[in-house]
Amino acid sequence: MNTNMEKPYVVGIDIGGTNTVFGIVDARGTVIASSSIKTGAYTEVETYVDEVCKNLLPLLEANGGKDKIKGIGVGAPNGNYYTGTIEFAPNLPWKGVIPLAALFEERLGIPTALTNDANAAAIGEMTYGAARGMKDFIMITLGTGVGSGIVINGQLVYGHDGFAGELGHVIVRRENGRVCGCGRKGCLETYCSATGVARTAREFLTARTEPSLLRSIPAENITSKDVYDAAVKGDKLAQDIFNFTGTILGEALADAIAFSSPEAIVLFGGLAKSGDYIFKPIQESIDKNVLNIYKGKTKLLMSELKDADAAVLGASALGWELK
Amino acid sequence: MNTNMEKPYVVGIDIGGTNTVFGIVDARGTVIASSSIKTGAYTEVETYVDEVCKNLLPLLEANGGKDKIKGIGVGAPNGNYYTGTIEFAPNLPWKGVIPLAALFEERLGIPTALTNDANAAAIGEMTYGAARGMKDFIMITLGTGVGSGIVINGQLVYGHDGFAGELGHVIVRRENGRVCGCGRKGCLETYCSATGVARTAREFLTARTEPSLLRSIPAENITSKDVYDAAVKGDKLAQDIFNFTGTILGEALADAIAFSSPEAIVLFGGLAKSGDYIFKPIQESIDKNVLNIYKGKTKLLMSELKDADAAVLGASALGWELK
Known part of the structure; x- marks a missing residue:
């Protein structure tokens, strides 16, 4: 965990079939701010990403701004870490191969990585949990x-x-x-x-x-x-x-x-x-x-x-x- | 493969229940000299290691001496890479936990690593074979x-x-x-x-x-x-x-x-x-x-x-x- 004074936080975005939950997390694993939107309400992935950003940005502003964020991690069904894409996820509204990490990176200017939800859980457990x-x-x-x-x-x-x-x-x-x-x-x-x-x-x-x-x-x-x-x-x-x-x-x-x-x-x-x-x-x-x-x-x-x-x-x- | 001019060779020692085969290998995977002894003939592991060294040293001398050897790799049943030991191998004459890598290192003054035979095969395939x-x-x-x-x-x-x-x-x-x-x-x-x-x-x-x-x-x-x-x-x-x-x-x-x-x-x-x-x-x-x-x-x-x-x-x- 390369934390430092300048970028003391990360953002986590968990994309489920029903809800998308996102929050700002510090190095000790405390969620200092979070919110959510309904995943299924957005048939266009661009509109969806816009909506996540619209809800996330005020949280960032309230906590020192984008510059405090080391990176964004996204957990999503069928997420491919290598490409940052979601591929043919049966329970999400967007079909085919969706370059989700790139979409967030473009809008927010923060490095973004993506993997599937179980992999994200493993990294979470290694970083903050029972597998430290x-x-x-x-x-x-x-x-x-x-x-x-x-x-x-x-x-x-x-x-x-x-x-x-x-x-x-x-x-x-x-x-x-x-x-x-x-x-x-x-x-x-x-x-x-x-x-x-x-x-x-x-x-x-x-x-x-x-x-x-x-x-x-x-x-x-x-x-x-x-x-x-x-x-x-x-x-x-x-x-x-x-x-x-x-x-x-x-x-x-x-x-x-x-x-x-x-x-x-x-x-x-x-x-x-x-x-x-x-x-x-x-x-x-x-x-x-x-x-x-x-x-x-x-x-x-x-x-x-x-x-x-x-x-x-x-x-x-x-x-x-x-x- | 950190080969260099000074140490252009490695030694491989394969310990089987019947035979122990050993040889000098170059960076392209050519066995430039090899020999073998009967594993089962040595009930004491010290005598066994002595005998391998006795047979290996002339091969080393004939190929530029010990200084040309980057390291020794040993493949052995029940070999533990972390400890360099063979542990309770049913088909070998020495019982219990045998610090084989250390025994070779002591006698030859060359860094020695050990693993089981299937792992050794995998590293061999990655270094010289189909998995390059x-x-x-x-x-x-x-x-x-x-x-x-x-x-x-x-x-x-x-x-x-x-x-x-x-x-x-x-x-x-x-x-x-x-x-x-x-x-x-x-x-x-x-x-x-x-x-x-x-x-x-x-x-x-x-x-x-x-x-x-x-x-x-x-x-x-x-x-x-x-x-x-x-x-x-x-x-x-x-x-x-x-x-x-x-x-x-x-x-x-x-x-x-x-x-x-x-x-x-x-x-x-x-x-x-x-x-x-x-x-x-x-x-x-x-x-x-x-x-x-x-x-x-x-x-x-x-x-x-x-x-x-x-x-x-x-x-x-x-x-x-x-x-």
Whole structure:
């Protein structure tokens, strides 16, 4: 983190399908000002970028002006770090290849870097969170999907094309695997995302006959939050759903450990907040499945980025690397 | 490769369970002198190191002396790059943790680095072979086992403990997987090593009834070479064995691509020389199994290191990185 007196801040912009959140962040990871706009309201990317800038500029002025900003980091689905573009993002209103980093740079005159949201989360965790000081770790984001950001030798792994680190799409079930949004079957994220947990709930409720608190909810409406709430109340079936989820995630993580032998795996996202209900089966499954030489070496950690700020913090962390 | 006029050579030492091969290598990857001793003949590691040095020193003298050597690279099973030690290598005569790099450094006064054989092969390929100029690739060694050396951002991936890159032990069959030497089940190397191919041959010969050239060989003696010879002669069952092997390897490689999105995967070792019989099913399986965004991007290459020299070249390449 090359902070200095002259440029003590970075800007983080997190682009989600629904909201775009942006803020000014200091070197200790404090969001000193932030705001947001609705992503979906702008069918033209130029209008969108104008609107972000229009809302961001007053925040900058109130905090010493543009000259205080070392760089802007953008986290966006399908973001390519090498080119600064968003490429064919299914949940954003702009189609094709969008040169988003360049658009911000032109308007604001501040160096801008862009990567996907899971990579941004990893850099955020390394800069401000649970992975501070670590050179080798894997960030797993458990949300609607499963994302990952991999750090090796202190550097984020982008791969030769900028798209490395899609651990949500390693195959965990080769026979009769669940259909994935990517068009293949058996991907990790069909089991271990929040939506994967809801699918498991529906599967278990159909396959089993025991009573469960979850039976009072229409099957199609069950969320991973409902499963958590039931598990906390002692519901055996709900706890089994977490055991099943954690076991599969642990199997996949054991394979990931054989790849990069990380010091830690950091879990992030709503599902990761289910505490021991999910951590315990993951840890047990890693211990059971990992190759002997790695046993007991890789820490399983919970993200230390505050929820409300995490997305902006992650994106902003990229700004410190800019020159 | 920081070569210079003063120190134009490196030394490579490849330690195998049977033989230890060592040689002097120039910057273009020519082995200008080499020799070998029997590894298993030395129950004491000190005596072993003495014997290697006794045989190596005359080669050094004949080529300008120790001062011409930039560094020594050692490739050894269970070699740990960070510590320069061999740790609990099952096929070597010395037990426990052996500080091998230090032992050579003490005796020869030349900086020495050590890593495992698959990592050494990867560095060799990057320095002299098919991966020259690449910053992101994966080396897969198909021998008695399946080894791997992973290069990301131009650096070998050692992980936080020095033991990263054991792709031979990712799980490819979670149900009814083959028992592996590591004590687990379903590891890649139980299917895709030379011994894995022989296991498949025995399995297919038992399960199927069609005629095959392989039926003339006692089942326990069948090798991957026999399968190759039969495949070349048009034996359908032998060709099916390669298809089966390649399909599984391709599945595992498709997952590896989702991890680091490499520019190429380089195959090395006896099995890799079975040409299209193995390359074609691997490529087809990668194409079928890889996530859309990676499709058609990662090259599948054959090692360009000459067989007889490959081990020494790989180990020696580590010598260029020493200061």
